[in-house]
Every structure is written in structure tokens, then in C-alpha cells.
Amino acid sequence: MFDYPKSEVFTKKLNAITPSFKPSLRGVEDAYINHKLNPGNNEYYNILQSKKNNISSIYGKLFELDNEVSTEVKEVGKELEKYTKLIEDQRKLETQLKDSMEPLNEIMSGAAGARKVTSDTYKLQYVGNIYALLGILVGGYMVFRVFSTKGGASSSVSPPSVQVANPT
Secondary structure (H helix, E strand, O other): OOOOOOHHHHHHHHHHHHHHHHHHHOOHHHHHHHHHHOOOOHHHHHHHHHHHHHHHHHHHHHHHHHHHHHHHHHHHHHHHHHHHHHHHHHHHHHHHHHHHHHHHHHOOOHHHHHHHHHHHHHHHHHHHHHHHHHHHHHHHHHHHHHHHOOOOOOOOOOOOOOOOOOOO
16 A cells, blocks of 8 residues: 555664764864864864764754655655545445435335235225225115116005095
């Protein structure tokens, strides 16, 4: 995944530089004072230059180490941005897939869905049969009522009776 040096590498480099820093500082003040008090003495000048060169060398090593660390941090940052973008893209894709799967989850599938469809069909047919039976019964009753009231032996309507008045 990452081909970067571990932090221990930089720590070792820093630990290698650190012990040489304090000894190179020792005697700088004396060399400076001696050189300022005796500007014409080349020995004091050479001692001061040697101390300054040692400090510059250490500073250069620290500067190089700082650049290495900064470069590696930038590289890791770029990789991190790349992976962050990939993660965001995957999250968007996941959201789209979840949204497209939501209607499918609402519809029952498989045996449970088939059972539900069959059960619904049975209930509709059952209700239809009951209404058909009621329709037949009501229709039969209506037909019976209509045809039983129209004349015939079982007529409940009696012929008008004629009453003869007494002539008296």
C-alpha cells in the first residue's frame, strides 16, 4: 500500500545528528571572543571558522532531514487525498445502489412473495364467489316474487266480490 519509510528511519537520522550538536557548540563563545579581541590572529579565526563550519554542517543535515520529512508528509498527504476521494466515490456508489435496491426490498420476492400473491388471489376469488351467491339468492327471490304474484292457483289476490243489494 505505502512504500514510504517508517518514522523510525527519520528518528534514527535525528538521533545520529543530535549527539554531535552540543560538542560543536562547546567553545564557540570563546573562539568568537578570542577572534574579536585579536582580529589579526589567524589561529583564532581558523578555530572560529571550524566551529561555524561544524554548526553549519549539522544545520545542513537537519535541513536535509526536515526536507525529507516534509516531502514524505506531502506524499502521504497526496495518497491520503487519493484514498479519501476513492472512499467518497464508493460511498456515493453505495448510496445509489441502496436507493435502487429500496424498491426491490419493498416488493416481496421468492416463496413469500408467491404465497402472498396466491393468498391475495384466493381472497379476491372468495369474495367474488360470496357476492355471486348472494346475487343468485336475491335474483331467485326476486324472480320467485315476481312470477308468484301473477295469477295462478297460488295467487294471493282474490277476485272482486260482487254484493247484490236486496230489493226490498
